[in-house]
Amino acid sequence: MLSYVPGDTVAHQLDPRSKLSFQIGVAIAAFAQPSTAWLAGLYGLTAVVLLAGRLSPRRVVRGYGVVFVVLALAPVIAGTTLGPPWFRVDPAMTSLRAVARVPPVLAVSAVYVATTPIRETRAAIERLVPGRPGQLLAVGMSLVVRFFPLVVDDLRTVRTAMDARGGQRQAVIDRARRLAVQGLDRALARSDRLAVALRARCFAWNPTLPPLALSRLDYPVLVASVLLALSPLVQSAA
């Protein structure tokens, strides 16, 4: 599982806003129906990004394990037919070319996850989305991060209790209903307590913001993001 690792690499020093825009830039560039040479260039760029975040490709593959398995299966599924000749090469190759665009996007995104603390993404969202919606999204993100493990624990408790009472022998619908009801009931109880706590602590529209500043390193990354995002236009013109 990929998660933030503290460090002082180039990727760690970048502003989260430039890293977010870079990911979008790479995704757009990857999906601009690229040629093989274009794709090779993108893999080269990905290698540089992995180096900048000191993240090994092996960790990316391990982090997105199941995803890569599904990606590898896609060409096989695309080529398989339900009658003779059972396997056709053309659709399989089309799928393989499509799937080959995915790893660079995943790798760049993995570098973001590994080098950006969640509070920085929160601050970036607060700056990027103007006004009160941005503030509520930012506060909401922090609270979801706080409550996610608790709700997972709640569901685990419910499941253990069901299993202890022979739940595995019950119908799937019954189990799903019980799990959803109990999970929702506990989540709503928590939300009532959270609302009371927020009101009691004077939840306000004008709290103090964490500092964020673009450094000299950020500007080339921002320029690269724009160039990557615009690259499909250059390609279609050529």
Next chain:
Amino acid sequence: MTQQHGTVELVDDETVGYVARAVLIAALTAALAQVSIPLPGSLPPFSLQPFGAFFAGLLLGPLWGGFALLLYLLVGIAGVPVFSNGSAGLGYVLVGQGTGGFLIGFLVGAVVAGAIAHQRSTPRPLGELSVPVQVLALVATVAVVYAVGVPWMASVLGLSLADAATIMAPYVPLDLLKVLVAVGIIRGGYLTRQ
């Protein structure tokens, strides 16, 4: 360090209530994404994730239901392992294994469910919603999830639309079953807190 001096502008009580509820529905969606009940044979596992979008739309309405699902996506993009199999990152939402469209579909679906069920931006009490309206709202959610998810999947994996639809077809009856379970939960009076 500079300090701010000025009047504190409090968030009104109603908004605080909606935010708190949206936060917990987002956390519940994230938790339910990690849970599935294995089915016998070669059937796909019974995932509980759609319940997050269903409840977001029905309990919170289009505005706050959409807000809840947007929080879920943003937290995943920030790196919390909230997507299925503990995945995270913007790349997973955009491309991943081709299932990113379903995540976006849940967001749009929650907004659609809320809009159909409540017909205004703030939610009405659940008791005022008739069963046909609830069923319609949730079936529309399932339709939206597939309408966004299947073409997205076809485009990322380079499959034909028919192939992508064939892969996802076994999930449709399960999702319609989930609609009935969700409506049953609401009609059964399990959420008397509402």
